[in-house]
Amino acid sequence: MNRTTLETMHGKKILVVEDEQPIREMLRFALEREDYQVNEAADAQAARLSMAQQRPNLILLDWMMPKLSGIEFARELNASATLKDIPIIMLTARADEEDKIRGLNVGCDDYLTKPFSTAELIARIRAVLRRTVPGGEDERLLAGGLEINTAAQRVAAGEQWIPLGPTEYRLLLFLVSHPDRVYTRAQVLDRVWGQNVYVEERTVDVHVRRLRKALAPFGADSLIQTVRGSGYRFSTSPA
Amino acid sequence: MNRTTLETMHGKKILVVEDEQPIREMLRFALEREDYQVNEAADAQAARLSMAQQRPNLILLDWMMPKLSGIEFARELNASATLKDIPIIMLTARADEEDKIRGLNVGCDDYLTKPFSTAELIARIRAVLRRTVPGGEDERLLAGGLEINTAAQRVAAGEQWIPLGPTEYRLLLFLVSHPDRVYTRAQVLDRVWGQNVYVEERTVDVHVRRLRKALAPFGADSLIQTVRGSGYRFSTSPA
DNA sequence: CGGCCCCTGTCATGAATCTGTCATCTTGGG
DNA sequence: CCCAAGATGACAGATTCATGACAGGGGCCG
DSSP states (O other), rough: OHHHHHHHHHOEEEEEEOOOOOEEEEEEEEHHHHOOOEEEEEHHHHHHHHHSSSSSSSEEEEOSSSSOOOOOOOOHHHTTTTTSSOOOEEEEEEEEHHHHHHHHOOSSEEEEEEOHHHHHHHHHHHHHTTTTTTSSSOOOOOEEEEEEEETTEEEEEEEEEOOOOOOHHHHHHHHHHOOOOEEEEEHHIIIIIIOOOOOOOOHHHHHHHHHHHHHGGGGGGEEEEETTEEEEEEEEEEE | OHHHHHHHHHOEEEEOOOOOOOHHHHHHHHHHHHTTTTEEEEEEHHHHHHHHHHHEEEEEESSOOSSSSSHHHHHHHHOOOOTTTEEEEEEEEOOOOOHHHHHHHOOOSSSEEEOOOOOHHHHHHHHHHHHHHHOOOOEEEEEETEEEEEETOOOOOEEEEEOOOOHHHHHHHHHHEEESOOEEEEHHHHIIEEETOOOOHHHHHHHHHHHHHHHHHOOOOGGGEEEEETTTEESOOOO
Protein backbone atom coordinates (compact mmCIF):
# COMPACT_ATOMS: atom_id res chain seq x y z
CA MET A 1 0.00 0.00 0.00
CA ASN A 2 1.54 3.17 -1.14
CA ARG A 3 -0.97 5.57 0.30
CA THR A 4 -0.93 4.37 3.83
CA THR A 5 -0.88 7.86 5.25
CA LEU A 6 -3.88 8.97 3.34
CA GLU A 7 -5.79 5.90 4.15
CA THR A 8 -5.10 6.04 7.83
CA MET A 9 -6.36 9.57 7.93
CA HIS A 10 -9.76 8.48 6.77
CA GLY A 11 -9.72 4.93 8.05
CA LYS A 12 -12.09 4.55 10.96
CA LYS A 13 -10.85 2.54 13.90
CA ILE A 14 -12.64 -0.68 14.64
CA LEU A 15 -12.14 -2.81 17.71
CA VAL A 16 -12.85 -6.50 17.25
CA VAL A 17 -13.73 -8.25 20.48
CA GLU A 18 -13.85 -11.96 19.79
CA ASP A 19 -12.33 -14.91 21.61
CA GLU A 20 -11.69 -17.16 18.62
CA GLN A 21 -8.48 -16.18 16.94
CA PRO A 22 -9.33 -17.48 13.44
CA ILE A 23 -12.42 -15.35 13.32
CA ARG A 24 -10.50 -12.34 14.57
CA GLU A 25 -8.01 -12.79 11.77
CA MET A 26 -10.70 -13.21 9.20
CA LEU A 27 -12.34 -10.02 10.39
CA ARG A 28 -9.07 -8.15 10.43
CA PHE A 29 -8.37 -9.23 6.89
CA ALA A 30 -11.78 -8.20 5.65
CA LEU A 31 -11.74 -4.88 7.45
CA GLU A 32 -8.22 -3.88 6.55
CA ARG A 33 -8.95 -4.52 2.94
CA GLU A 34 -11.56 -1.80 3.33
CA ASP A 35 -8.98 0.47 4.92
CA TYR A 36 -10.29 0.31 8.42
CA GLN A 37 -7.81 0.34 11.26
CA VAL A 38 -8.31 -2.80 13.26
CA ASN A 39 -7.54 -3.52 16.88
CA GLU A 40 -8.16 -6.93 18.36
CA ALA A 41 -9.13 -8.09 21.78
CA ALA A 42 -9.73 -11.64 22.91
CA ASP A 43 -11.84 -10.75 25.90
CA ALA A 44 -13.39 -7.88 27.74
CA GLN A 45 -10.30 -7.11 29.75
CA ALA A 46 -8.15 -6.84 26.65
CA ALA A 47 -10.83 -4.68 25.08
CA ARG A 48 -10.71 -2.25 27.98
CA LEU A 49 -6.97 -1.94 27.65
CA SER A 50 -7.19 -1.41 23.94
CA MET A 51 -9.80 1.28 24.31
CA ALA A 52 -7.76 3.04 26.93
CA GLN A 53 -4.96 3.29 24.42
CA GLN A 54 -7.02 4.14 21.38
CA ARG A 55 -10.66 4.97 21.27
CA PRO A 56 -12.31 3.03 18.43
CA ASN A 57 -15.02 4.44 16.19
CA LEU A 58 -16.92 1.19 16.30
CA ILE A 59 -16.87 -2.09 18.17
CA LEU A 60 -17.55 -5.51 16.73
CA LEU A 61 -18.56 -7.54 19.73
CA ASP A 62 -18.97 -11.27 19.93
CA TRP A 63 -21.98 -12.46 21.84
CA MET A 64 -20.30 -15.59 23.18
CA MET A 65 -17.18 -14.88 25.10
CA PRO A 66 -15.43 -16.48 28.03
CA LYS A 67 -15.65 -14.64 31.33
CA LEU A 68 -17.70 -11.54 30.69
CA SER A 69 -20.23 -12.17 27.96
CA GLY A 70 -20.71 -9.79 25.09
CA ILE A 71 -23.99 -8.61 26.41
CA GLU A 72 -22.59 -7.76 29.80
CA PHE A 73 -19.74 -5.96 28.20
CA ALA A 74 -22.15 -3.97 26.07
CA ARG A 75 -23.98 -2.98 29.22
CA GLU A 76 -20.75 -1.91 30.79
CA LEU A 77 -19.96 0.26 27.82
CA ASN A 78 -23.38 1.81 27.81
CA ALA A 79 -23.02 2.66 31.45
CA SER A 80 -19.91 4.65 30.73
CA ALA A 81 -20.50 8.21 29.65
CA THR A 82 -17.22 8.22 27.80
CA LEU A 83 -17.75 5.04 25.88
CA LYS A 84 -21.45 5.06 25.32
CA ASP A 85 -21.05 6.98 22.07
CA ILE A 86 -19.18 4.18 20.43
CA PRO A 87 -21.53 2.19 18.25
CA ILE A 88 -21.61 -1.56 18.76
CA ILE A 89 -22.36 -4.27 16.24
CA MET A 90 -23.04 -7.57 17.93
CA LEU A 91 -22.03 -10.88 16.39
CA THR A 92 -24.33 -13.76 17.22
CA ALA A 93 -24.02 -17.42 16.39
CA ARG A 94 -27.67 -18.22 16.10
CA ALA A 95 -30.58 -16.28 14.72
CA ASP A 96 -32.70 -16.74 17.80
CA GLU A 97 -30.14 -14.90 19.84
CA GLU A 98 -31.15 -11.77 18.03
CA ASP A 99 -34.44 -11.85 19.82
CA LYS A 100 -32.65 -12.19 23.10
CA ILE A 101 -30.58 -9.16 22.40
CA ARG A 102 -33.64 -7.10 21.78
CA GLY A 103 -35.35 -8.59 24.78
CA LEU A 104 -32.45 -7.81 27.03
CA ASN A 105 -32.58 -4.19 26.08
CA VAL A 106 -28.99 -3.88 25.11
CA GLY A 107 -28.20 -0.72 23.24
CA CYS A 108 -26.34 -2.16 20.31
CA ASP A 109 -26.68 -0.48 16.96
CA ASP A 110 -26.97 -3.56 14.83
CA TYR A 111 -26.20 -7.25 14.90
CA LEU A 112 -25.02 -9.92 12.53
CA THR A 113 -25.76 -13.62 12.60
CA LYS A 114 -22.95 -16.01 11.82
CA PRO A 115 -22.17 -17.03 9.27
CA PHE A 116 -22.21 -13.70 7.52
CA SER A 117 -20.49 -12.56 4.39
CA THR A 118 -17.79 -9.95 4.55
CA ALA A 119 -19.81 -7.85 2.13
CA GLU A 120 -22.71 -7.81 4.52
CA LEU A 121 -20.39 -7.00 7.39
CA ILE A 122 -18.95 -4.05 5.54
CA ALA A 123 -22.37 -2.84 4.51
CA ARG A 124 -23.64 -2.83 8.07
CA ILE A 125 -20.53 -1.15 9.38
CA ARG A 126 -20.89 1.59 6.82
CA ALA A 127 -24.54 2.02 7.63
CA VAL A 128 -23.86 2.32 11.34
CA LEU A 129 -20.94 4.68 10.93
CA ARG A 130 -22.95 6.82 8.58
CA ARG A 131 -25.50 7.67 11.20
CA THR A 132 -23.07 8.03 14.05
CA VAL A 133 -22.77 11.31 15.82
CA PRO A 134 -19.47 12.93 14.91
CA GLY A 135 -18.89 13.71 18.55
CA GLY A 136 -16.69 10.77 19.30
CA GLU A 137 -13.49 12.48 18.37
CA ASP A 138 -11.83 14.89 20.70
CA GLU A 139 -12.97 18.32 19.86
CA ARG A 140 -14.34 21.48 21.28
CA LEU A 141 -17.78 22.53 20.28
CA LEU A 142 -18.85 26.12 20.73
CA ALA A 143 -22.46 27.17 20.61
CA GLY A 144 -24.49 29.85 22.28
CA GLY A 145 -21.95 30.65 24.95
CA LEU A 146 -21.41 27.00 25.74
CA GLU A 147 -18.21 25.12 25.22
CA ILE A 148 -18.27 21.37 25.07
CA ASN A 149 -14.97 19.65 25.54
CA THR A 150 -15.50 16.12 24.32
CA ALA A 151 -12.10 14.97 25.49
CA ALA A 152 -12.78 16.02 29.04
CA GLN A 153 -16.48 15.22 28.74
CA ARG A 154 -17.32 18.53 30.27
CA VAL A 155 -19.32 21.57 29.40
CA ALA A 156 -18.39 25.11 30.28
CA ALA A 157 -20.13 28.45 30.20
CA GLY A 158 -17.49 31.13 30.32
CA GLU A 159 -15.00 30.04 32.93
CA GLN A 160 -17.51 27.98 34.81
CA TRP A 161 -18.00 24.27 34.47
CA ILE A 162 -21.54 23.06 34.30
CA PRO A 163 -22.24 19.90 36.25
CA LEU A 164 -24.13 17.42 34.09
CA GLY A 165 -25.08 13.80 34.47
CA PRO A 166 -23.92 11.37 31.79
CA THR A 167 -27.22 11.30 29.96
CA GLU A 168 -27.64 15.06 30.11
CA TYR A 169 -24.18 15.44 28.70
CA ARG A 170 -24.84 13.10 25.82
CA LEU A 171 -28.17 14.72 25.12
CA LEU A 172 -26.61 18.14 24.99
CA LEU A 173 -23.76 16.91 22.83
CA PHE A 174 -26.17 15.38 20.38
CA LEU A 175 -28.33 18.45 20.15
CA VAL A 176 -25.40 20.84 19.83
CA SER A 177 -23.94 18.63 17.11
CA HIS A 178 -27.11 19.07 15.10
CA PRO A 179 -28.33 22.60 15.68
CA ASP A 180 -31.38 24.22 14.15
CA ARG A 181 -33.07 20.97 13.56
CA VAL A 182 -36.07 19.36 15.14
CA TYR A 183 -35.77 15.86 16.50
CA THR A 184 -38.67 13.75 17.61
CA ARG A 185 -38.44 12.02 20.93
CA ALA A 186 -38.05 8.72 19.12
CA GLN A 187 -35.08 10.05 17.20
CA VAL A 188 -33.49 11.42 20.32
CA LEU A 189 -33.92 8.09 22.04
CA ASP A 190 -32.32 6.37 19.10
CA ARG A 191 -29.28 8.55 18.99
CA VAL A 192 -28.73 9.38 22.61
CA TRP A 193 -29.95 6.27 24.37
CA GLY A 194 -29.00 3.88 21.57
CA GLN A 195 -31.04 1.53 19.51
CA ASN A 196 -32.78 -1.52 20.79
CA VAL A 197 -33.39 0.24 24.05
CA TYR A 198 -36.99 0.55 25.02
CA VAL A 199 -37.67 3.56 27.10
CA GLU A 200 -40.78 5.68 27.35
CA GLU A 201 -40.72 8.67 25.05
CA ARG A 202 -41.65 10.93 27.91
CA THR A 203 -38.34 10.14 29.49
CA VAL A 204 -36.83 12.48 26.95
CA ASP A 205 -38.91 15.29 28.40
CA VAL A 206 -37.55 14.60 31.83
CA HIS A 207 -33.96 14.68 30.71
CA VAL A 208 -34.53 17.80 28.70
CA ARG A 209 -35.91 19.28 31.86
CA ARG A 210 -32.84 18.23 33.84
CA LEU A 211 -30.56 19.59 31.18
CA ARG A 212 -32.37 22.91 31.09
CA LYS A 213 -32.23 23.10 34.85
CA ALA A 214 -28.49 22.66 34.75
CA LEU A 215 -28.11 25.25 32.01
CA ALA A 216 -30.50 27.76 33.53
CA PRO A 217 -27.98 29.43 35.90
CA PHE A 218 -26.03 30.42 32.83
CA GLY A 219 -29.04 31.59 30.88
CA ALA A 220 -28.45 28.85 28.37
CA ASP A 221 -31.62 26.88 29.00
CA SER A 222 -33.46 28.70 26.23
CA LEU A 223 -31.12 27.17 23.68
CA ILE A 224 -33.08 23.97 23.94
CA GLN A 225 -36.42 24.72 22.43
CA THR A 226 -39.63 22.79 22.53
CA VAL A 227 -41.38 22.31 19.24
CA ARG A 228 -44.88 21.45 20.23
CA GLY A 229 -46.22 18.37 18.58
CA SER A 230 -42.84 17.44 17.17
CA GLY A 231 -39.96 17.33 19.57
CA TYR A 232 -36.99 19.45 20.55
CA ARG A 233 -34.48 21.63 18.83
CA PHE A 234 -31.19 23.27 19.71
CA SER A 235 -30.81 26.74 18.35
CA THR A 236 -28.90 29.85 19.27
CA SER A 237 -31.59 32.07 17.83
CA PRO A 238 -34.49 32.63 20.20
CA ALA A 239 -37.84 30.98 19.67
CA MET B 1 -50.49 3.57 28.78
CA ASN B 2 -47.72 1.44 27.39
CA ARG B 3 -45.46 1.88 24.46
CA THR B 4 -47.62 -0.08 22.09
CA THR B 5 -50.58 2.11 22.73
CA LEU B 6 -48.61 5.22 22.05
CA GLU B 7 -47.43 3.95 18.74
CA THR B 8 -50.90 2.81 17.89
CA MET B 9 -52.24 6.27 18.00
CA HIS B 10 -50.20 7.18 14.99
CA GLY B 11 -50.93 3.90 13.20
CA LYS B 12 -48.29 4.17 10.54
CA LYS B 13 -49.25 3.03 7.06
CA ILE B 14 -47.19 0.30 5.48
CA LEU B 15 -47.41 -0.80 1.87
CA VAL B 16 -46.48 -4.41 1.25
CA VAL B 17 -45.29 -5.03 -2.30
CA GLU B 18 -44.96 -8.75 -2.78
CA ASP B 19 -46.17 -11.06 -5.52
CA GLU B 20 -46.80 -14.15 -3.41
CA GLN B 21 -50.13 -13.91 -1.75
CA PRO B 22 -49.41 -16.21 1.23
CA ILE B 23 -46.46 -14.05 2.21
CA ARG B 24 -48.52 -10.91 1.83
CA GLU B 25 -51.11 -12.32 4.18
CA MET B 26 -48.51 -13.39 6.65
CA LEU B 27 -47.04 -9.93 6.63
CA ARG B 28 -50.42 -8.29 6.94
CA PHE B 29 -51.21 -10.44 9.93
CA ALA B 30 -47.93 -9.69 11.65
CA LEU B 31 -48.14 -5.98 10.95
CA GLU B 32 -51.75 -5.48 11.86
CA ARG B 33 -51.14 -7.17 15.15
CA GLU B 34 -48.74 -4.32 15.80
CA ASP B 35 -51.41 -1.84 14.79
CA TYR B 36 -49.92 -0.78 11.54
CA GLN B 37 -52.26 0.02 8.68
CA VAL B 38 -51.45 -2.35 5.86
CA ASN B 39 -51.97 -1.95 2.14
CA GLU B 40 -51.04 -4.69 -0.26
CA ALA B 41 -49.82 -4.69 -3.81
CA ALA B 42 -48.90 -7.69 -5.93
CA ASP B 43 -46.67 -5.80 -8.33
CA ALA B 44 -45.21 -2.42 -9.09
CA GLN B 45 -48.24 -1.23 -11.00
CA ALA B 46 -50.58 -2.03 -8.14
CA ALA B 47 -48.15 -0.34 -5.80
CA ARG B 48 -48.28 2.86 -7.81
CA LEU B 49 -52.04 2.86 -7.68
CA SER B 50 -52.07 2.23 -3.98
CA MET B 51 -49.64 5.04 -3.31
CA ALA B 52 -51.66 7.41 -5.40
CA GLN B 53 -54.61 6.75 -3.15
CA GLN B 54 -52.79 6.70 0.13
CA ARG B 55 -49.21 7.62 0.75
CA PRO B 56 -47.59 5.00 3.00
CA ASN B 57 -45.10 5.79 5.74
CA LEU B 58 -42.97 2.81 4.78
CA ILE B 59 -42.72 0.27 2.00
CA LEU B 60 -41.91 -3.42 2.38
CA LEU B 61 -40.60 -4.35 -1.01
CA ASP B 62 -39.98 -7.83 -2.30
CA TRP B 63 -36.78 -8.27 -4.18
CA MET B 64 -38.08 -10.85 -6.62
CA MET B 65 -41.12 -9.73 -8.49
CA PRO B 66 -42.54 -10.44 -11.91
CA LYS B 67 -42.22 -7.65 -14.44
CA LEU B 68 -40.46 -4.79 -12.69
CA SER B 69 -38.07 -6.11 -10.07
CA GLY B 70 -37.93 -4.73 -6.58
CA ILE B 71 -34.67 -3.00 -7.15
CA GLU B 72 -35.90 -1.25 -10.27
CA PHE B 73 -39.00 -0.17 -8.45
CA ALA B 74 -36.90 1.18 -5.61
CA ARG B 75 -34.90 3.17 -8.14
CA GLU B 76 -38.09 4.51 -9.61
CA LEU B 77 -39.28 5.62 -6.20
CA ASN B 78 -36.00 7.30 -5.40
CA ALA B 79 -36.17 9.18 -8.63
CA SER B 80 -39.53 10.63 -7.69
CA ALA B 81 -39.30 13.85 -5.75
CA THR B 82 -42.48 13.18 -3.85
CA LEU B 83 -41.85 9.53 -3.07
CA LYS B 84 -38.15 9.42 -2.36
CA ASP B 85 -38.75 10.25 1.28
CA ILE B 86 -40.66 7.07 1.91
CA PRO B 87 -38.34 4.57 3.56
CA ILE B 88 -38.03 1.15 1.97
CA ILE B 89 -37.23 -2.17 3.56
CA MET B 90 -36.25 -4.77 1.03
CA LEU B 91 -37.15 -8.44 1.35
CA THR B 92 -34.67 -10.82 -0.23
CA ALA B 93 -34.97 -14.53 -0.69
CA ARG B 94 -31.33 -15.38 -1.05
CA ALA B 95 -28.60 -14.51 1.32
CA ASP B 96 -26.63 -13.45 -1.68
CA GLU B 97 -24.74 -10.51 -0.37
CA GLU B 98 -24.06 -8.77 -3.63
CA ASP B 99 -27.72 -8.17 -4.00
CA LYS B 100 -27.84 -6.74 -0.54
CA ILE B 101 -25.09 -4.31 -1.21
CA ARG B 102 -26.68 -3.11 -4.34
CA GLY B 103 -29.92 -2.84 -2.48
CA LEU B 104 -28.31 -0.51 -0.02
CA ASN B 105 -26.92 1.59 -2.82
CA VAL B 106 -30.31 1.76 -4.38
CA GLY B 107 -31.47 3.70 -1.41
CA CYS B 108 -33.44 1.25 0.60
CA ASP B 109 -33.16 1.80 4.31
CA ASP B 110 -32.75 -1.77 5.41
CA TYR B 111 -33.26 -5.29 4.20
CA LEU B 112 -34.38 -8.63 5.51
CA THR B 113 -33.42 -12.05 4.28
CA LYS B 114 -36.12 -14.69 4.16
CA PRO B 115 -36.91 -16.47 6.26
CA PHE B 116 -37.08 -13.87 8.98
CA SER B 117 -38.91 -13.80 12.26
CA THR B 118 -41.76 -11.38 12.71
CA ALA B 119 -39.95 -10.06 15.74
CA GLU B 120 -37.04 -9.08 13.58
CA LEU B 121 -39.35 -7.59 10.98
CA ILE B 122 -41.09 -5.45 13.56
CA ALA B 123 -37.82 -4.42 15.13
CA ARG B 124 -36.40 -3.26 11.83
CA ILE B 125 -39.56 -1.43 10.88
CA ARG B 126 -39.53 0.40 14.16
CA ALA B 127 -35.87 1.27 13.78
CA VAL B 128 -36.38 2.64 10.30
CA LEU B 129 -39.48 4.60 11.20
CA ARG B 130 -37.80 6.09 14.22
CA ARG B 131 -34.87 7.14 12.17
CA THR B 132 -37.03 8.75 9.53
CA VAL B 133 -37.44 12.46 9.54
CA PRO B 134 -41.13 13.27 9.66
CA GLY B 135 -40.98 16.24 7.34
CA GLY B 136 -39.11 14.53 4.56
CA GLU B 137 -36.05 16.12 3.03
CA ASP B 138 -34.51 19.19 4.50
CA GLU B 139 -35.50 22.17 2.52
CA ARG B 140 -35.39 25.89 2.51
CA LEU B 141 -38.41 27.26 0.80
CA LEU B 142 -38.38 30.89 -0.19
CA ALA B 143 -41.50 32.73 -1.21
CA GLY B 144 -42.72 36.27 -0.86
CA GLY B 145 -40.20 37.26 1.77
CA LEU B 146 -40.83 34.15 3.80
CA GLU B 147 -38.32 31.43 4.45
CA ILE B 148 -39.46 28.04 5.61
CA ASN B 149 -36.81 25.84 7.14
CA THR B 150 -38.23 22.36 7.20
CA ALA B 151 -35.37 20.89 9.22
CA ALA B 152 -35.78 23.38 12.00
CA GLN B 153 -39.49 23.45 11.39
CA ARG B 154 -39.87 27.14 11.51
CA VAL B 155 -40.63 30.14 9.37
CA ALA B 156 -38.77 33.39 9.12
CA ALA B 157 -39.48 36.80 7.63
CA GLY B 158 -36.20 38.60 7.28
CA GLU B 159 -34.29 37.97 10.47
CA GLN B 160 -37.38 37.39 12.55
CA TRP B 161 -38.89 34.06 13.41
CA ILE B 162 -42.63 33.81 13.07
CA PRO B 163 -44.35 31.87 15.81
CA LEU B 164 -46.78 29.36 14.37
CA GLY B 165 -48.81 26.53 15.82
CA PRO B 166 -48.35 23.05 14.39
CA THR B 167 -51.37 23.19 12.13
CA GLU B 168 -50.61 26.70 10.92
CA TYR B 169 -47.12 25.57 10.06
CA ARG B 170 -48.31 22.58 8.08
CA LEU B 171 -50.91 24.69 6.33
CA LEU B 172 -48.38 27.29 5.31
CA LEU B 173 -45.92 24.65 4.23
CA PHE B 174 -48.52 23.02 2.05
CA LEU B 175 -49.63 26.26 0.44
CA VAL B 176 -46.11 27.51 -0.18
CA SER B 177 -45.20 24.16 -1.70
CA HIS B 178 -47.98 24.58 -4.24
CA PRO B 179 -48.12 28.26 -5.12
CA ASP B 180 -50.45 29.95 -7.57
CA ARG B 181 -53.01 27.26 -7.34
CA VAL B 182 -56.43 27.24 -5.79
CA TYR B 183 -57.35 24.54 -3.32
CA THR B 184 -60.81 23.86 -2.05
CA ARG B 185 -61.34 23.48 1.65
CA ALA B 186 -61.83 19.77 1.15
CA GLN B 187 -58.51 19.48 -0.61
CA VAL B 188 -56.75 21.44 2.07
CA LEU B 189 -58.25 19.25 4.75
CA ASP B 190 -57.07 16.21 2.88
CA ARG B 191 -53.51 17.35 2.46
CA VAL B 192 -52.94 19.21 5.69
CA TRP B 193 -55.13 17.42 8.18
CA GLY B 194 -54.70 14.04 6.58
CA GLN B 195 -57.07 11.58 5.11
CA ASN B 196 -59.88 9.95 7.00
CA VAL B 197 -60.19 12.91 9.30
CA TYR B 198 -63.57 14.41 9.81
CA VAL B 199 -63.63 18.10 10.51
CA GLU B 200 -65.87 20.89 9.37
CA GLU B 201 -64.73 22.62 6.23
CA ARG B 202 -65.14 25.95 7.96
CA THR B 203 -62.30 24.96 10.21
CA VAL B 204 -60.01 25.72 7.33
CA ASP B 205 -61.24 29.29 7.38
CA VAL B 206 -60.32 29.60 11.00
CA HIS B 207 -56.82 28.30 10.51
CA VAL B 208 -56.29 30.49 7.48
CA ARG B 209 -57.35 33.34 9.69
CA ARG B 210 -54.86 32.33 12.37
CA LEU B 211 -52.12 31.94 9.85
CA ARG B 212 -52.81 35.35 8.33
CA LYS B 213 -52.83 36.85 11.79
CA ALA B 214 -49.41 35.44 12.47
CA LEU B 215 -48.09 36.64 9.13
CA ALA B 216 -49.70 40.07 9.32
CA PRO B 217 -46.95 41.76 11.40
CA PHE B 218 -44.61 41.04 8.53
CA GLY B 219 -47.01 42.13 5.83
CA ALA B 220 -47.13 38.61 4.50
CA ASP B 221 -50.78 37.92 5.20
CA SER B 222 -51.78 39.00 1.72
CA LEU B 223 -49.87 36.07 0.27
CA ILE B 224 -52.72 33.82 1.25
CA GLN B 225 -55.56 34.81 -0.98
CA THR B 226 -59.22 33.98 -0.80
CA VAL B 227 -60.85 32.80 -3.97
CA ARG B 228 -64.48 33.44 -3.40
CA GLY B 229 -66.62 30.39 -4.05
CA SER B 230 -63.61 28.10 -4.47
CA GLY B 231 -61.05 28.13 -1.73
CA TYR B 232 -57.61 29.56 -1.02
CA ARG B 233 -54.43 30.17 -2.91
CA PHE B 234 -50.87 31.12 -2.09
CA SER B 235 -49.38 33.60 -4.45
CA THR B 236 -46.67 36.23 -4.35
CA SER B 237 -48.49 38.36 -6.88
CA PRO B 238 -51.32 40.50 -5.46
CA ALA B 239 -54.89 39.36 -5.92
C1' DC C 1 -20.66 -6.27 53.52
C1' DG C 2 -23.63 -2.33 54.39
C1' DG C 3 -24.70 2.35 53.85
C1' DC C 4 -24.84 6.32 51.07
C1' DC C 5 -25.19 8.98 47.09
C1' DC C 6 -25.94 9.70 42.30
C1' DC C 7 -28.23 8.61 38.25
C1' DT C 8 -32.44 6.92 35.80
C1' DG C 9 -36.88 5.88 34.26
C1' DT C 10 -41.73 6.40 35.29
C1' DC C 11 -45.84 8.71 37.12
C1' DA C 12 -49.22 11.98 38.65
C1' DT C 13 -50.50 16.55 38.40
C1' DG C 14 -50.89 21.14 36.91
C1' DA C 15 -49.94 24.61 33.37
C1' DA C 16 -49.81 26.07 28.70
C1' DT C 17 -51.20 25.79 24.17
C1' DC C 18 -53.81 24.19 20.47
C1' DT C 19 -58.22 22.91 18.08
C1' DG C 20 -62.68 22.57 16.25
C1' DT C 21 -67.13 24.76 16.37
C1' DC C 22 -70.45 28.55 16.91
C1' DA C 23 -72.55 32.84 16.66
C1' DT C 24 -72.02 37.17 14.78
C1' DC C 25 -70.23 40.63 11.89
C1' DT C 26 -68.34 42.08 7.25
C1' DT C 27 -67.72 41.98 2.51
C1' DG C 28 -68.63 41.36 -2.29
C1' DG C 29 -71.68 40.73 -6.17
C1' DG C 30 -75.80 41.09 -8.62
C1' DC D 1 -80.61 46.61 -1.11
C1' DC D 2 -80.38 41.55 -0.38
C1' DC D 3 -78.07 37.28 -0.08
C1' DA D 4 -74.43 34.17 0.17
C1' DA D 5 -69.77 33.42 1.43
C1' DG D 6 -66.07 34.61 4.19
C1' DA D 7 -63.82 36.85 8.36
C1' DT D 8 -63.62 37.34 13.34
C1' DG D 9 -63.84 36.68 18.16
C1' DA D 10 -64.97 33.80 21.79
C1' DC D 11 -64.88 29.24 24.06
C1' DA D 12 -64.77 24.70 26.09
C1' DG D 13 -62.59 20.50 25.40
C1' DA D 14 -58.32 18.12 24.20
C1' DT D 15 -53.54 17.65 23.74
C1' DT D 16 -49.13 18.27 24.91
C1' DC D 17 -45.51 19.67 27.86
C1' DA D 18 -43.28 20.98 32.37
C1' DT D 19 -42.45 19.88 36.94
C1' DG D 20 -41.77 17.62 41.29
C1' DA D 21 -41.67 13.33 43.52
C1' DC D 22 -40.20 8.60 44.01
C1' DA D 23 -38.27 3.94 43.95
C1' DG D 24 -34.81 0.88 41.95
C1' DG D 25 -30.07 0.05 40.53
C1' DG D 26 -25.11 0.58 40.76
C1' DG D 27 -21.00 2.10 42.22
C1' DC D 28 -17.95 3.85 45.81
C1' DC D 29 -16.16 4.05 50.28
C1' DG D 30 -15.88 3.17 54.96
